[in-house]
Amino acid sequence: MLLKVDAGSTTPLFEQLAASVRSEVGRGAVKAGERLPAARDVAESLDVNLHTVLRAYQLLRDEGLVDLRRGRGAVITDRAVQYEPLSLAIPELVAEAKKLGLSSSALVALVREEYNS
Amino acid sequence: MLLKVDAGSTTPLFEQLAASVRSEVGRGAVKAGERLPAARDVAESLDVNLHTVLRAYQLLRDEGLVDLRRGRGAVITDRAVQYEPLSLAIPELVAEAKKLGLSSSALVALVREEYNS
DNA sequence: GACTTGTACTAGTGAAACTATAACAATAGG
DNA sequence: CCTATTGTTATAGTTTCACTAGTACAAGTC
Numbered sequence: 001m002l003l004k005v006d007a008g009s010t011t012p013l014f015e016q017l018a019a020s021v022r023s024e025v026g027r028g029a030v031k032a033g034e035r036l037p038a039a040r041d042v043a044e045s046l047d048v049n050l051h052t053v054l055r056a057y058q059l060l061r062d063e064g065l066v067d068l069r070r071g072r073g074a075v076i077t078d079r080a081v082q083y084e085p086l087s088l089a090i091p092e093l094v095a096e097a098k099k100l101g102l103s104s105s106a107l108v109a110l111v112r113e114e115y116n117s
Numbered sequence: 118m119l120l121k122v123d124a125g126s127t128t129p130l131f132e133q134l135a136a137s138v139r140s141e142v143g144r145g146a147v148k149a150g151e152r153l154p155a156a157r158d159v160a161e162s163l164d165v166n167l168h169t170v171l172r173a174y175q176l177l178r179d180e181g182l183v184d185l186r187r188g189r190g191a192v193i194t195d196r197a198v199q200y201e202p203l204s205l206a207i208p209e210l211v212a213e214a215k216k217l218g219l220s221s222s223a224l225v226a227l228v229r230e231e232y233n234s
Numbered sequence: 235g236a237c238t239t240g241t242a243c244t245a246g247t248g249a250a251a252c253t254a255t256a257a258c259a260a261t262a263g264g
Numbered sequence: 265c266c267t268a269t270t271g272t273t274a275t276a277g278t279t280t281c282a283c284t285a286g287t288a289c290a291a292g293t294c
Contacts, residue, residue, distance in 0.1 A: 010250095011229065012282060019226035023234070026227060038239060049284050054240070063223050070240040071292025082217040086227060089213060093206050094231045100199045104232040106180050108225050109136035110143060110203060112128065114211045115221040117140070127281090129251060155270060166253050171271070187271040188261030 001030060001037060005046050013048055017056035025065065025080045026087040036066065036074040118147060118154060122163050130165055134173035142182065142197045143204040153183065153191040 003020045005013055024030045036042075039053040046053075057074050060066045065083075066074045097107040120137045122130055141147045153159075156170040163170075174191050177183045182200075183191045214224040 006233075014282080015222075015226060018223075019230040022223060022227055023230040040239075051285090052283060055282090057240085059222075063220055064218070065223075068240060069292065070290060071238055073239060073292095079218075082219070083227075085217070086210070086214060086219075086224075089206075089210050090227055090231045093203070093210055094228065096202060096206060098232070100203070101181075102199075102203075103180060104229055105132070106135075106139065107203075107232065108229050109132060110139055110200075110207055111211065111228055112221055112225050113136040113140040114207050115215070115224065116123075131251080157270075167271095168254090169252060172251090174271085185271060186261065187259060188263095188269055190270060 003037070003042055003046065005048065013052050014055040014059065017042070017046075017053060018059045021056070021060055022065065022083065025076065026083040026090075028084070028087075030076055030080070032076050032078045032080045034076050035072075036076070038073055120154070120159055120163065122165065130169050131172040131176065134159070134163075134170060135176045138173070138177055139182065139200065142193060143200040143207075145201065145204075147193055147197070149193050149195045149197045151193050152189075153193070155190055 001024060003017060003024075005016050005020070007013075009016060011019075021030075021036065030036075036057070039057060040050055042048075042053045043050040057066065057068060060074070061068045064077060064079050066076055068074050094107070102110075118141060120134060120141075122133050122137070124130075126133060128136075138147075138153065147153070153174070156174060157167055159165075159170045160167045174183065174185060177191070178185050181194060181196050183193055185191050211224070219227075
């Protein structure tokens, strides 16, 4: 379970953390029923605030990807399997976008625009 | 040329504007050589500041999607054609993601994560 | 019962987006 | 040439939000 963060990036830390978890789930590196590391541990090892990590966890909970319970931590839900089909389509799209010279933010904006239309 | 903005959204207005333009280009609604509406006009009709619109235009210029010249405005470059292949792949991906119940931000985060990995 | 872990609250800091004005410079078009 | 158009630049103020910090609390685990 490798959670990482780029302090230089413009995208918020809590979103980076959430994205990192989703990515691990999408890769199949973490499966339903497994636990994420405790928020306090992540906070310490990445040198970010506890609240920042919890915010990421809560975001994932709102998406239904994890269950949060005190004393037990963040547990991946069954819904994790849903991410697998995308782990094929997304790399293809990204590869094509890169070939065309599109920046990350441009591609992301196109996707978001399509989603909201 | 329909530019729109959602004041309630968390994504910056200038990015929404840029995304809106990219989307129009991707759809083929605007072609190379055509002009975008003047920044002042967009600012007034959408009730946002001139600088906010210009920031969006400058972002698109940095991506190579438009040329900016005083007195003439923002003109779509030849590069616009590059966006067309994506206008096929993106709707597919978004449709699949919606079917799986993924939120916009979750999908976007997965794409961004893949891009940076 | 002790420990772990998420929840909640309050408060402060810094960065970034957005707005508001105004003056300026290149281009287009009559 | 002259004028209107349109992007460029500068300055400054406001607001929002991410992030940090510290503390206390509650529901689980073992």
